[in-house]
Amino acid sequence: MADPESPKLPTDAGRLLGAFCDAYILGRSDVKDSTVTNYKQSRRLLVEYFGEAKLILEITAADAERWRLWLLKRMARATVCKHIKRAKTMFAHAVDDRLLSLSPFAKVKAGDDVNPDRQRFIDRALSDRILEACPDADWRVIFSLARFGGLRCPSEVLGLRWSDVDWDAGRLRIDSPKTGLRFCPMFAELRVALSEAWEVAPDGAVYVIERYRGAENLRTQFARIVERAGVPMWPKPFNNLRASRRTELQEQFPSHVIDAWMGHSTRVAERHYLQVTDDHWAAAVESCPHIGPHINSPTEPIRKNQDTKKPRKKQGFDGLGGVLIPGPMTPTGLEPVLPP
Numbered sequence: 032m033a034d035p036e037s038p039k040l041p042t043d044a045g046r047l048l049g050a051f052c053d054a055y056i057l058g059r060s061d062v063k064d065s066t067v068t069n070y071k072q073s074r075r076l077l078v079e080y081f082g083e084a085k086l087i088l089e090i091t092a093a094d095a096e097r098w099r100l101w102l103l104k105r106m107a108r109a110t111v112c113k114h115i116k117r118a119k120t121m122f123a124h125a126v127d128d129r130l131l132s133l134s135p136f137a138k139v140k141a142g143d144d145v146n147p148d149r150q151r152f153i154d155r156a157l158s159d160r161i162l163e164a165c166p167d168a169d170w171r172v173i174f175s176l177a178r179f180g181g182l183r184c185p186s187e188v189l190g191l192r193w194s195d196v197d198w199d200a201g202r203l204r205i206d207s208p209k210t211g212l213r214f215c216p217m218f219a220e221l222r223v224a225l226s227e228a229w230e231v232a233p234d235g236a237v238y239v240i241e242r243y244r245g246a247e248n249l250r251t252q253f254a255r256i257v258e259r260a261g262v263p264m265w266p267k268p269f270n271n272l273r274a275s276r277r278t279e280l281q282e283q284f285p286s287h288v289i290d291a292w293m294g295h296s297t298r299v300a301e302r303h304y305l306q307v308t309d310d311h312w313a314a315a316v317e318s319c320p321h322i323g324p325h326i327n328s329p330t331e332p333i334r335k336n337q338d339t340k341k342p343r344k345k346q347g348f349d350g351l352g353g354v355l356i357p358g359p360m361t362p363t364g365l366e367p368v369l370p371p
Contacts, residue, residue: 037129045130048090049074049083055121063209065186073117076102087125095135108142109149115141151265152308153178153275164260168228169242173249174256175224177269180215181276181293183207184269185249191239193232196225210294277304 039045044054052074056067080098081090095118102111119141122134153161158178165171176191177184180203187207195204201217217225228239243249250268257264265271273293277300280289286297295304 048085109146149266160260177272179220274304
């Protein structure tokens with residue numbers, strides 16, 4: 032049973048699922064707005080399954096497992112993993128707040144939130160085709176920032192200002208709403224796209240991308256461009272552009288350098304971004320040595336019983352670790368004195 036001393040027990044926030052989730056999310060002033068949005072999505076799914084007025088004390092471990100199976104019928108396993116982790120966090124907080132003695136989600140296995148089937152490497156040939164299909168300078172910048180700069184799209188791409196572009200130093204100042212301030216090199220591909228956009232930018236323009244600011248259908252428009260390029264659309268379009276750039280840079284620079292440029296850790300890169308490309312396979316095949324017999328024919332015939340013949344005892348040893356001496360020796364210091 033829950034600890035009766037908890038002051039929240041008599042309140043809706045301490046008893047009812049919907050009110051409990053709302054109070055938890057409201058109290059998370061330490062997280063980004065995007066994280067709050069994600070928690071609200073998990074809250075919606077919990078309430079849709081259990082009900083707004085479900086007593087959190089009545090949710091059992093079996094109920095939590097049934098919720099997980101219900102989610103698996105509706106969405107991808109990686110997405111289910113994220114919702115399970117948020118539910119675990121919220122109900123662990125209920126235990127800490129003395130509303131529950133044990134979390135019903137404690138033993139539910141979240142699984143892996145990485146789905147390799149949704150990873151795609153967008154190589155240079157495909158990237159060039161998409162760039163050619165972009166209808167204007169704005170879209171060429173959007174694509175270039177995501178593919179060749181590795182910026183998060185749309186948040187970091189649409190948040191980039193012209194004052195963040197340091198032409199002389201060749202750097203971009205990126206004030207990410209997710210990870211904070213960082214600096215990224217102005218790679219050659221970025222300089223080309225940014226220079227074109229600068230030439231056509233209206234006087235007094237603040238943001239690099241003015242036309243599509245606040246566009247909720249950015250992904251939909253990008254899908255049309257990809258279709259126009261004759262390229263099959265891939266899962267997680269902008270995320271895989273960022274992952275493709277991380278994979279490329281990994282071949283040239285140390286991990287800690289790329290981490291600083293792209294705003295994530297090496298561990299995150301290994302789990303979510305780094306991919307095995309066709310070039311990796313081709314390079315491995317080309318570097319394989321000739322496969323064949325490694326033992327040449329003996330230059331001398333092997334004598335019969337050579338391997339089974341009992342070896343001779345090593346001369347100079349008695350077999351017990353002592354040294355064999357051909358004759359008696361007089362102890363040192365007791366040698367006879369010979370007459371002159």
